[in-house]
Amino acid sequence: MSGFIVTGTDTGIGKTVFCAALAGALRGFYWKPVQAGLDGETDSETVRRLSGLPDGHVLPEAYRLALPASPHRAAEAEGLAIDVGSVLRSPRHTIGRESTIAPSPREAAGRAGVGGGSAFGCSPSQAEPSQGELASNFGQTCSRPERPPPLAPPRRRRGGGDPGAPGSVASSRDLGALTLPAVAGPLVVEGAGGPMVPLTRGTLFIDVFAAWGLPVILCAATRLGTINHTLLALEALKRRDIPVHGVAFIGEANEDSEAIIAELGGARRLGRLPLLTALTREALAAAFAGAFDPADFRS
Ligand SMILES: Nc1ncnc2c1ncn2[C@@H]1O[C@H](COP(=O)(O)OP(=O)(O)OP(=O)(O)O)[C@@H](O)[C@H]1O
Numbered sequence: 001m002s003g004f005i006v007t008g009t010d011t012g013i014g015k016t017v018f019c020a021a022l023a024g025a026l027r028g029f030y031w032k033p034v035q036a037g038l039d040g041e042t043d044s045e046t047v048r049r050l051s052g053l054p055d056g057h058v059l060p061e062a063y064r065l066a067l068p069a070s071p072h073r074a075a076e077a078e079g080l081a082i083d084v085g086s087v088l089r090s091p092r093h094t095i096g097r098e099s100t101i102a103p104s105p106r107e108a109a110g111r112a113g114v115g116g117g118s119a120f121g122c123s124p125s126q127a128e129p130s131q132g133e134l135a136s137n138f139g140q141t142c143s144r145p146e147r148p149p150p151l152a153p154p155r156r157r158r159g160g161g162d163p164g165a166p167g168s169v170a171s172s173r174d175l176g177a178l179t180l181p182a183v184a185g186p187l188v189v190e191g192a193g194g195p196m197v198p199l200t201r202g203t204l205f206i207d208v209f210a211a212w213g214l215p216v217i218l219c220a221a222t223r224l225g226t227i228n229h230t231l232l233a234l235e236a237l238k239r240r241d242i243p244v245h246g247v248a249f250i251g252e253a254n255e256d257s258e259a260i261i262a263e264l265g266g267a268r269r270l271g272r273l274p275l276l277t278a279l280t281r282e283a284l285a286a287a288f289a290g291a292f293d294p295a296d297f298r299s
């Protein structure tokens with residue numbers, strides 16, 4: 001299985017437009033497993049319109065939920081729980097559990113009886129890291145979470161529910177399982193919102209990213225606030241040992257923001273898609289070709 005998971009620092013950041021450009025350039029396949037909100041054009045419909053992909057290359061969603069809300073909430077509104085059990089052996093990976101997120105270095109130092117210490121790495125021996133150390137420490141944890149289970153063979157399963165969600169209702173969708181579909185070409189998978197969006201009350205999208213095992217492309221706007229959001233998202237991905245393919249910027253040029261994100265986040269700058277005044281298939285393909293190197297996306 002080759003391909004990418006495309007996530008973003010926020011909802012509405014431009015993931016779908018980027019996915020359309022990427023999937024179109026690769027002549028690949030696009031899959032939006034969870035669509036929350038069905039009014040207007042769905043993400044799959046947008047990709048069909050903007051990518052130029054042939055019929056059958058935009059795969060049906062596993063979940064089509066009417067409420068434009070976080071997937072866990074949109075599913076609950078329909079009396080469903082998204083079936084994460086098919087991809088996660090231990091679906092309950094919530095924030096704040098020690099097995100998932102390590103204690104902060106300050107907490108760790110406190111427990112070990114060490115005062116002060118670096119706010120970034122695991123070594124309490126230095127008060128402040130150098131910039132190089134900061135970049136190289138980025139995303140490291142003092143105690144790593146357990147590795148996600150290996151990628152399940154592509155298949156579709158029915159129902160099952162989320163054993164981590166108490167009182168959950170088993171999925172009633174025939175295509176409810178979130179196992180990656182088997183396709184003959186690169187698969188571009190779009191998440192919903194950002195990586196820490198809940199799929200159920202016990203599981204975040206990022207936990208499923210880890211189980212899928214595909215490299216992640218993080219879409220980030222270049223506007224004010226980007227540095228913080230992007231570094232947080234990169235850290236969350238790296239803490240789970242999720243391979244980060246790089247950051248795709250979207251918006252007006254902001255050289256310093258892009259550079260410092262790449263440096264401190266230890267992530268590749270894949271390119272920057274400008275905001276197009278006329279968002280057509282042709283304009284998007286041309287903008288993508290001018291801003292990204294197709295070789296960066298070949299596996
Ligand atoms: N490069 C671009 N040029 C012009 N408009 C864009 C561009 N990228 C995104 N947009 C517009 O911004 C809006 C949000 O984009 P998009 O739907 O791709 O975001 P998203 O991150 O996929 O959102 P969601 O979290 O809802 O899936 C859309 O109206 C889209 O047309």
Ligand SMILES: [Mg+2]
Pocket residue numbers: 015016017043190
């Ligand atoms: Mg989208």
